[in-house]
Amino acid sequence: MPNAAPAVIAFDLDGTLVDSAPDLLDTLDLVLEEAGAPRLPREETRKMIGAGARALVLRGLTAAGLDLDQAAQDALYDRFLVHYADHIADKTRPFPGLVEALDVLTARGHVLAVCTNKLEYLSVLLLERLGLAERFAVIAGADTYGAHKPDAKHLIETIRHAGGEASRAVMVGDSLTDVLTARNAKVPVVVVPFGYTDIPPEELGGDVLIGHYDLLPETVERLLADNLAARA
Numbered sequence: 751m752p753n754a755a756p757a758v759i760a761f762d763l764d765g766t767l768v769d770s771a772p773d774l775l776d777t778l779d780l781v782l783e784e785a786g787a788p789r790l791p792r793e794e795t796r797k798m799i800g801a802g803a804r805a806l807v808l809r810g811l812t813a814a815g816l817d818l819d820q821a822a823q824d825a826l827y828d829r830f831l832v833h834y835a836d837h838i839a840d841k842t843r844p845f846p847g848l849v850e851a852l853d854v855l856t857a858r859g860h861v862l863a864v865c866t867n868k869l870e871y872l873s874v875l876l877l878e879r880l881g882l883a884e885r886f887a888v889i890a891g892a893d894t895y896g897a898h899k900p901d902a903k904h905l906i907e908t909i910r911h912a913g914g915e916a917s918r919a920v921m922v923g924d925s926l927t928d929v930l931t932a933r934n935a936k937v938p939v940v941v942v943p944f945g946y947t948d949i950p951p952e953e954l955g956g957d958v959l960i961g962h963y964d965l966l967p968e969t970v971e972r973l974l975a976d977n978l979a980a981r982a
């Protein structure tokens with residue numbers, strides 16, 4: 751019997767859809783430099799991405815050994831947001847094969863959504879600049895539903911607003927936060943290995959690890975079918 755709800759494929763943004771590290775970390779370098787901190791190595795700061803911009807700034811300050819009061823931290827965060835918004839798509843690009851994979855998923859009738867710990871307005875701005883925004887039924891940021899990853903509510907609400915249900919959805923992400931979110935929401939999760947994580951991607955505990963977006967459409971079909979069979 752056909753399921754009335756479309757399948758929803760929910761993507762993390764930073765490190766999953768797009769390689770946004772260059773613009774995020776250029777901005778982090780700039781605000782830390784303005785605060786008088788030494789420059790941190792990229793291998794180190796890359797792993798600080800994944801819990802949103804405020805966490806990125808705070809992690810940078812901690813790693814640089816700067817102990818600022820709340821007002822100074824807030825000012826630095828505001829400065830980060832303004833500069834980042836102005837440079838959000840200078841170097842940021844979709845990962846190879848992404849656009850083709852999204853085309854295939856959409857042609858199969860699946861609905862695409864974004865579930866990210868980036869703020870909603872920055873997520874929309876970035877995807878608009880890259881010409882990708884229209885592809886997603888929902889772009890849900892850390893501030894969209896009053897709960898953010900790894901809270902299951904962020905993913906469940908994203909799927910619901912996209913017109914689907916958690917029992918017929920797949921999450922795609924690059925970090926432990928994404929895997930935990932999917933587990934909490936009882937949604938299967940695909941891990942991509944080209945994002946930002948301090949844990950090796952194969953150790954994140956996802957259902958499937960794919961090395962290239964070419965593999966995503968068949969992987970999604972398999973996970974949806976497995977899920978259906980498990981529920982029968």
Ligand SMILES: O=C(O)COP(=O)(O)O
Pocket residue numbers: 762763764765798799800801802803806865866867868
């Ligand atoms: O920008 C961040 O730190 C978080 O973004 P993500 O949830 O899309 O990985």
Ligand SMILES: [Mg+2]
Pocket residue numbers: 762763764765766800923924925945946
């Ligand atoms: Mg990510």
